[in-house]
Amino acid sequence: MHVARDIFGTVGEIGVHHGWFFAVLASCARSCDSLFACDIFGDGSLNVDCKGNGGLEHFLTNAANAGVNGRINVFDTASVFLLEQCDLPSIRMLSKDGGHTQTLTYNDLLSASRVLSEGGVIFIDDFLNTGWCGVQRGFSAFLVNHHQGRLILF
Ligand SMILES: C[S@@+](CC[C@H](N)C(=O)[O-])C[C@H]1O[C@@H](n2cnc3c(N)ncnc32)[C@H](O)[C@@H]1O
Known part of the structure; x- marks a missing residue:
């Protein structure tokens, strides 16, 4: 759809972990699209809901395998700092799979x-996962x- 409509822009994910979904996203990106990956690889204390912990080496290996x-x-930062730290050009595909609390979901969206x-x-992971109701609450808010x-919505 984006190709047919000439929509260009950044493709990336908040909460890449080992990069499984990121590899899928990246495979949909054209060579002119820039890619970004955000996760708390270093300072685990920023990971307030403790859902997974990013592993930079593992992520880079998987990204290399995906070419x-x-x-x-x-x-390497909590998503709340992402827009402060970087100048992302307009985003055409973003997966939101970082913090799963209501507040973090709200802020990311x-x-x-x-x-x-x-x-x-915007892809929202765990939307129907009853173990992570914060995602749906943050989305509704x-x-x-x-x-x-x-x-x-689709
Ligand atoms: C469920 S895992 C992501 C799984 C990944 N999308 C995949 O395809 O396998 C959640 C990830 O979000 C990261 N995370 C948690 N809170 C975050 C935040 N506030 N900002 C950025 N990443 C965060 C964790 O470190 C963890 O790696």
């Missing part, structure tokens, strides 16, 4: 929606406060 390691901007390109897509008809 995309040379072109990834890696951000808010940040992502501000840099999403027209026609851009985001819709109530910030939706403004811009995002379409």
Whole structure:
């Protein structure tokens, strides 16, 4: 759909862990799209819901196996600092699989929606996972406060 509609932009994920879904995302990126990967690889104390712990070496090995390691901007940071630290061009595909609390989900969606390109897509992991209700709560709060008809659910 993006190719047909000439939509370009950044492709990446918040919460890449070992990069399994990131490899899928990266395989959908064109050579002109920039790639980014965000995770708390270093300071585990920032991982407040303790869902997994990123492993940079493991991630880079998997990215190399997927053939995309040379072109990834890696951000070893909690997603809340992502937009402060970097100047991401408009995002056309973003997976949100970092912090799973209501607040973190809300903040990630808010940040992502501000840099999403027209026609851009946000994938939300664990949306129907009853073990992580914060994801759906954060999403609902985001819709109530910030939706403004811009995002379409599918
Ligand atoms: C469920 S795992 C992600 C799985 C991964 N998407 C995959 O395809 O296998 C969650 C990851 O989010 C990271 N994480 C947790 N809180 C985060 C935050 N606030 N910002 C960025 N990453 C975070 C964790 O370190 C962990 O690696």
